[in-house]
Structure formats: C-alpha cells, structure tokens
Amino acid sequence: MKQMFNDLFIFEMANSHQGSVEHGLDIVHAMGKIARKHNIKAAVKLQYRNLDTFIHPDYVNREDIPHVPRFMGTRLTYEQFSVIVEAIREEGMVTMVTPFDEDSVEWCMDQGIDIIKVASCSALDWPLLTQIAKTHKPVILSTGGKSISDIDKIYNFLVHKNCEFAFMHCVAEYPTPMEHLQLDFINKMSRRYPNITIGYSGHENPEDNTVPMLAIAKGAKILERHVGLPNEKITLNAYSMNPEQAERWVQAALNAKTICSMKNESKKYITQDEIDSLHSLMRGVYVKRDIQAGETIARDDVFFAMPCFDKQMTSGEFYDGVAASRDYKAKEQLQEKKKLSDINLVRSVIHDAKGMLYEAGIALGNDFEVELSHHYGMQHFRQFGAIIINIINREYCKKLIIVLPGQKHPLHAHKVKEETFQLLYGDMQVCIEGNMINMTPGDIQTVLRSENHSFTSVNGAIFEEVSTTHVRNDSYYEDEKIRSLDPIERKTILRNW
Template identity: 30%
Template sequence: MKKINIDGRVIGPDQPPYIIAELSANHNGQLETALKIIEEAKRAGADAIKLQTYRPDTITLNSDLPDFQITNGLWKGRTLYELYEWAHTPWEWHQALFEHARKLGITIFSSPFDTTAVDLLEDLNAPAYKIASFEAVDLPLIEYVARTGKPMIISTGMADAEEIQEAIDAARGAGCEQLAILHCVSGYPAPPEDYNLRTIPDMIERFGLVTGLSDHTIDNTTAITSVALGASLIEKHFTLDRNGGGPDDSFSLEPAELAALCRDAKTAWQALGKVDYGRKSSEQGNVKFRRSLYFVEDLNVGDVINHDSVRSVRPGYGMPPKFLEKIIGKKVKNNVIKHSVVKREDIDEC
C-alpha cells in the first residue's frame, strides 16, 4: 500500500486524511496575523500549516505589458507583479513562522517557486515541499526539490495526464522517493461541478501514488466527498476572516470551518472501514427488534407443531422466520411453554 511520511506522520489510504491549512496570502501583510493563523490551524486540528515562498521578482517580471495584466477574476486590474508584491510572505518572516509552528507542535512546510526559495527552506530544515499547480510544468524546479531528498506533494491543477506523468517522472528521476499528488482545479474559487472527483480513483490507479485534493471550493462538501473516493490528503486555504479583504480570504475557510473539516474528514474515513456484511458492535443490543419464531401455546413431548403453535414475532432470539414452514408438522421433543423461543433442539428431525 502506497504511503509517505511527513515529519513523523504517516500519510496513506490506511491513515486518517492529512489536513493541510494553506496560509497563502491571508496574513494580509501582518506578521502577527500570520502567527495567529498558525495558532488557529493548530487549534482546529490541522496536521500542517503551509506557506508560499516567493518574492514578486522570483515569480514574474515587473511589466505592465498585456501578457502581465490580470483582466478577470478576483485580482482583475492588477499586474502579476502587483499581485505578488501584495500577496507574498516576506522571506524575513519565515524563520519566525517556522519557530512558532514548531513551538506549537504543528508541522510547517512551504511551496517554493524557484530554487532560491528551496535554498531558504532548506536552511530552515523544511520537512517537505509542495509544488503549486502552476509550477507543475516547471520540471527543473521539481528536480531541484527532489534532490533535497524530502517528501514532495505536487498539485495538478491545469495539468493534463501527460503533464502529470512528466512531473512525476521528473521527481522520481531526480531521486524523490516519497511523492504524493493532489487533484486540483485552479479556479479561485472553483465551482464544485468543475472538480469531477471521480478523477481521484483514476489517478490512484493510473499513477500509483498517495493522492489527495487541493480544494478551492468555498465549503467542505467537496473535500469530505473526496475522502470517500480515496483522498489521503486535503489542502484548503485558511484565514481568520473571510471578509478580511486579502488576495485569498474570500475562498478560504475560517477557524470553525477548518475544525469541522478536520473532524468530518476523519469521520468520513472511519465510516469507509472495510467490506463487512456481519453484525456490527452497535447492532448487538438490537437483536430484540428482529423477528424470529416463538411458541404461542403450550406443547408436550410428541405434540405436532401447526400454524397455531408458532408465530413470527419480535424479538429475534429464536429460529429465523424462514424456517416456519419447515417446522410445521414436526413434533416437539421436549415440553415447551407458551411465549418461549423456538429452538432446533426442541424439534424432532430439525
């Protein structure tokens, strides 16, 4: 069975879903807010908090030519450089954020967007790396991350099956032994109908990796459903206040919602269980509500059982009703009293 291990936590189909709270740009330029988000993620029960490590100059060019203009969506009217200047997590914060998370006992790692970001995160001893969807085609970056020897998660938004395989091959070829992929729709927010969650079991079969979901819908329904289809990891953007006005606030979970995700994803995983047609522990006390055969008159040894002698009633401690016609016409071997349970040992030739 495929599994990976991040910071001592085993992740795979036989483990509860691994919940990643994506801090992204939801600090809104305030270190104190970023620290508070880490605290709330820990309180909600998330397994990890994830950052994004870039500067505007490491992710784009400072240009206002048409290629660099955002013309629709949440960030309409900005250039790419302006967006990433607004949204980035300052590199000088990273040490404080890592130290705070480790003090609280929540795993922290990041998405690097270039090799200098990887170097920074290596200096901080990041336990794992996440490749963002838009970087899944940056095979040299994937190879650079793979050479760290750390576990890697690749998000696959916008990537087709061939591109996903290329990313996997790049990671494996550069030495990545612990690799997971996330089904993702790179819309912000993304409508649930775009998610096509039936892709998840196909990904598991096709690529043979630990597989999860990066969810940009605005509630938990899609994420919880993904667990039933085999998702072992779930990543959701997380904020203190959806109305905070930051780049990603509007499609992020608030603390109570993240707590619900952590709780309900585990419940969904527990409910999957295994193939089992037997009586469950919670059902044991309810046998009295099943039907079974009971004598409804006194009979002496040698008396013949007829339709007036027995009935199918509750509780279910006697022979099943399917044996009713088989015992009609048979003799009792022992004296039986009215309202006693019908047992095989009391019936001749049964």
C-alpha cells in the same frame, strides 16, 4: 511516510500574507489556535520565489503582466520568511513551502522545511521537479488542470526518483463553481495510485462546508484551503477563509471523518444495539404440530412468525431435515442450533473468497476450476489450506491462489514443477528453505524444484502462480499426516461456484 500525510490540514497563507511579516505572524497564531483547539495535525504553507531571477528583467515593473505587481508588492527576504517559519514551528505545526524556482528549493533546505508542496502550475516543470526530488523531502503535488496522462507521467517520475509523495485533487479556478469540483476524481486517483495518499485542495465558496465533508467521504486524507485575516485595509478574495470560516471547515471535516470511519478497516463494526434492534424484527421458527425428540423436522412441519426470542432458531437459520433434540408442542418455538456441516463451511469460505476477489478488482471469467486444499479436513480449513483457482494448465500453468486471513499452507515441495508467485492483493509471508520473505502487492518470488516452501497471510492474500505444467501427485508434504492422504481426501473440486 504516509503517516505524515494522512489527516493533514493545510492552511495556505492567502495573497502572500500581504508582504507583511507581522500580518503573516498573526495568521500563523490564528491557525495555531485552531489546530490546538481541535487537536489536529496542521501545516501552514508559504510560497517562495527568488524574484531577482523568477521574473524576466524586462517585465519586473510592468503593471500589465498578470501576477507581477502582486509578487513584487508582497516580496519578503529569506530572513523575513525565516521568522515566519520559526513561528510556525513554535505553534507546533508542520512547516510547508511551495517553491516556484530552484533557488527557492535551496531556501527550503536551508530552513529545514518539513514538506515541499508543488503547485499545479509547476506540476510539469521537470527542472524544478528534478531539483525537488534531489532534496529527499516529502512532497505534496497538486494536480489542477492536469489530465490523467499528465498525472501518470508525474507519478512515474516521482516513483523513479524514490520520492515520498502525495497527490492533491485540485481545480485551478478561483473560486471554483460547484459543477466543476469533480470530487469523483479523488476515487479514481485512489484506485489508480493505491500506494500513495490522495488529498483535496479546495477553492470553492468558503461558506460551503459540504465540500470538505464530501471530499473526506471520497477518500481524501489531506485537506487544504487558503486562509487570511481581513481588517480595515485587507479584504479576502472569494476563495480564502477567515479564521472563523477555517474553524468551521476543520470541524466539518472532523465530523465527516467520524461519520465515515470504521472501527476496523478490514471488518465492519456491528454494535449489540444494532443486533438487538434487527433481531426484534426477525421471524422465528415455530412448530406446527407436536414433535418428539429425535424426529426429523421438515419445512412443512414449521411456520415462521415474529416475535423471535433469544436462543430461538430464526427463519434464516432453518434447514430442511433438522433433528429435534427434545420434545416440542405445537406452536412452540424451535430451539435448535444451526448445523455446521462441511457444505456450510465450503459455502462460507467461497463467499469470503469471492468477496476478496471483488475487493481486489480481479475478474475470473467463466472458464476455471476451483480447488479447496484442506490438508487437515474442512473443519480446520480456515487455519490450514488455500483456495486454488486453476485457469490454465498446458506446457505453462496459471493459477490464482486465495489465502484467507490467518490461513497457512503447510510446508511442501514439487519435484517436477517450478513456480513463480506474484502477490496481487493483501499481505503474504513465504517461507522457502527456512528463509521467511514478506511480500507486498507486486512482489515476485520464484520457488525452484525441490525447494520446501509454505505461505501464510495475516489479513488475507491473492497471488498469481505461473509455473511449468502442473502434474498430479507432485506435491510432497513434510507432515506425514498429509503425505499419507490420497489427494482426493485433502481436496474438494468445484466446477461451478
């Protein structure tokens, strides 16, 4: 369902399309042209109210009550709204409605509206939210004027109701001054609710297109603005966009997506041009004196200088004790390959493991022991093994297990220990007695004594293992090659990393 929300542009009809079907249709057609021109996923949003019951009968014709004259003056019937809804569909855009009462929710269902939007003023209207949740429609909810505690309540309510939903950061000031935008709150919501889409609903100056670009940079996946069509009788308010402004807003957002996007979300893309550019500025390794093949080269035997040529060892690759594979003349460039030792492999996987902990936001403290399980040797560690962080081992035991991308921990069982896994980060597949279980963050899986189990991860995983006391030599592996090894032969213990 996230795919429906991601990269969605929402055009909200300004001032209830002036209460005119014809004017509403003109807005729809104008937004459709923008959507097609830029090939974007776009929605046009309407507002529904059953004014016969939404406004108290004693206040229906009062001119002194905020919003009542506007609501009454722009009133449309269900049939008239249906005409506009059908036009949105014909333009190939998503239909979206903000219902302000229970009757309006029923209208949405009758018309087959794609997404229901909850306005900030209705975000704590529990009777309305209950009715919306019953529809099982995708929901986008604006959080203007809501504290983080309020948003937590709404989040938990929608989760408990099994709703598919997204949140929109919003400031309910019309227009919103720059100093009140608080776009950092998009980051906070993304961290606090990592399993849902976060967007931004803007009410700032329509000419300021730095704001949508910053919102994209902060992680917003949905953008929303009020739009309208000014003419000799209609003047747009200070926070609504005309079609020209709306198109520039869309273009700015698309530019920001291009600027911010990564080719692969799990890996930084580095171009060959970038590598060549930096290599041209690196220092290469040159020998100070004549050196014979087989001779050990120490730090005092070399100097570092630019240029650095192709196949030449860089200053960052040099290590004390490199063996010369051929004769070298003084001032000649050193062309030896970086030694791939077990120590280098250990350092490499430790750096990767630390990076995964940083990204997951998991702090270890200072009192722990790191164990590298390399069942087939360090040279094959990235394919088979795991990084085990031993934190507590008393009558109860707690460990953190780090599984690198593509790594597998071989099939084994414990006779003394019973253990429970909870996935904290990434993806993991656990196989227990031949049954494959796919885990997502938060999932819990218990492994009973003597149950054969293994685990692996596609993109990398960190999980917590809580168990009874861990006992030495209590791991019984299926593979005879592993069983024949002393535990000290398949483990590297680090006291300080």
